[in-house]
Amino acid sequence: MSGPSQGRITIKEVAEAAGVGVATVSRVLSGGSASAETREKVLAAAARLDYRPSALGRNLRRRRTGGIGLLVPDITDSFYARLTDGVLSCARSYGEPVTVGVTGDDPEREAELIGTLIEQSMDRVIAVPSGDGEMWAPALRAGLNVVFADRRVRTDVPSVVPDDRAGVLTAVEYLAGLGHRKIAYIGRHAQSQRVAAFRAAIASLGLPADRDLVVHARSSRDSAYAAAAGLLQHRPDVTAVIAGGNVLGEAAVLAARELDVRIPRDVSLIMFDDVPWAELCSPPLTVIAQPAQDIGYRAAELVLRHGRRPPAVTLPTQLVVRASCGPKVSSPRR
Amino acid sequence: MSGPSQGRITIKEVAEAAGVGVATVSRVLSGGSASAETREKVLAAAARLDYRPSALGRNLRRRRTGGIGLLVPDITDSFYARLTDGVLSCARSYGEPVTVGVTGDDPEREAELIGTLIEQSMDRVIAVPSGDGEMWAPALRAGLNVVFADRRVRTDVPSVVPDDRAGVLTAVEYLAGLGHRKIAYIGRHAQSQRVAAFRAAIASLGLPADRDLVVHARSSRDSAYAAAAGLLQHRPDVTAVIAGGNVLGEAAVLAARELDVRIPRDVSLIMFDDVPWAELCSPPLTVIAQPAQDIGYRAAELVLRHGRRPPAVTLPTQLVVRASCGPKVSSPRR
DNA sequence: ACCGCTCATGGAAACGATTCCATCATGGTT
DNA sequence: AACCATGATGGAATCGTTTCCATGAGCGGT
Structure with missing residues (x-):
């Protein structure tokens, strides 16, 4: 009964309890070779003491962290x-x-x-x-x-x-099929790839290219709202917008509602990323679903x-x- | 030029580079006492080598993990x-x-x-x-x-x-004030506290107590939908429901829509937890906001x-x- | 001039695991 | 009977850090 009953129990104590060396305990516990009898003893001792190997010790020795x-x-x-x-x-x-x-x-x-x-x-x-x-x-x-x-x-x-190129192209084609020609994109700053895909899609369909038709927002909700409101206000000629993410989409319908532009009568909206509330929204949002x-x-x-x-x-x-x-x-x- | 140029650089190498002992490096880096001159040397060496102390070593020694x-x-x-x-x-x-x-x-x-x-x-x-x-x-x-x-x-x-008791009470009082007497609660299994608060609120307002008026769901969306749909279907007498969370609320409006019960004409709904889409929903949802x-x-x-x-x-x-x-x-x- | 105090300093132990290596027992082969 | 191969086993080194302790230098007081 000399075991240090305080603090975490270590491999050493398990070894002592099982009457074997620490190396053997380690071997048994990590699936190495050992005699059936020894394995039995070690496993029993470990279970009895509720032993949990310390990830710290292991990782230090292995020189890598598991996580x-x-x-x-x-x-x-x-x-x-x-x-x-x-x-x-x-x-x-x-x-x-x-x-x-x-x-x-x-x-x-x-x-x-x-x-x-x-x-x-x-x-x-x-x-x-x-x-x-x-x-x-x-x-x-x-x-x-x-x-x-x-x-x-x-x-x-x-x-x-996600397949941004295909996604954007699908959205733009769908919108163009409905007769829209001035289509805007609201994206986050970091989505250069998607913006490029958007421009390419616009070009491939022969729609008018216009630098100002893509606006950027930072990742906050406020910034998203500002971007959406700015677009809706200053560009009355755009009749369709693609929002590059669910918070952008949310901001867009909020801004539209605030500015009294009706969706889809005044402008059409496609949102990237299908979220549960897209269906609950008024109107329910057409989206490009992404397998997040x-x-x-x-x-x-x-x-x-x-x-x-x-x-x-x-x-x-x-x-x-x-x-x-x-x-x-x-x-x-x- | 004998430093092991591979792998992570350790405190030992910093000590060598600075011409001091490892103990001194450790002391300087963790704010212990040292002469100005030594401190200078150590800091310079550490910066030059881009030294990062290993959390593994530290935590092992200190017998606790930072995170x-x-x-x-x-x-x-x-x-x-x-x-x-x-x-x-x-x-x-x-x-x-x-x-x-x-x-x-x-x-x-x-x-x-x-x-x-x-x-x-x-x-x-x-x-x-x-x-x-x-x-x-x-x-x-x-x-x-x-x-x-x-x-x-x-x-x-x-x-x-969150102050569940006050929140639930507020919701029930508000509903009762609108004339509702059969009020149901849809909660997660784990929210025993909130359920108790709900029953207490019902009792304190003298509304009819009814075991079946609280239904439980597991944490999946499917389970939430099933619970909401079940309630709406089997209890045509309830005229108001409180959803104990945003996924429960979402499920409730989905189920209501599916079963053709109109909100708020047929049943009133209060949802716990204010989420951005609550305002976008049709109808916009009255909620108990929680400071998550x-x-x-x-x-x-x-x-x-x-x-x-x-x-x-x-x-x-x-x-x-x-x-x-x-x-x-x-x-x-x- | 000596003593003792303070302070900076570095060597070495400790943390808890893995793993190399030497040792020893066993059993089969020549 | 001697020998070798095989396999189980435990001691000890190791990972990178912190911290205890001993050492030595500097210095003011008597």
């Missing part, structure tokens, strides 16, 4: 919440803990969080990168195992992204099985037609 | 996403990483996650407990620093919760400053009247 880091712009945004859910779901099946950080789409904050992560010896990270991803260069050189989600900003980092959860899950798979990794995974999007788009009005709204 | 663990039922639920955001926001100002786990309101999964957490040597945890919180007993005994959020299920654990982010922030404060901790913090809720409640219809709906 995975996840960096998202805004956990409050349903899209990133679902993406996070996907990551957590996959990580759970591997028993890996996930450390989450919020970047707010700010490269500086992102760099800071990367610092924290490598301080923690995390060697596997999933991130929705904020800027052009150049702050990742040092971490990459240091051997960090990174997978980008939702945005593909570096070709040397495996990425899991799958993106997270696949990204986690990629970062966990770090075999040879494909450079990029693209997941399909889907147009869900509801009631927020209508034929072009004959005369531009005043 | 904090966070357990929520469903990160996809806006309420818990905002709560998480609050926790992350507070933790960031302390430079503490946060490990997030999803319990799905399942005590078994929760116990499993607790195991992972203590394996990680996390000594500080914020949790939204699933059941009666009895699986926390061993962890508590082991000295884990736990704070409960959103639900108060044990008196021996500090908790940060504050709850998370305060819980994080509590768990980080583990001075003497108050047993419970209760944060106020607020009734936001929109358009989902109306006067009682004269005849029960068929």
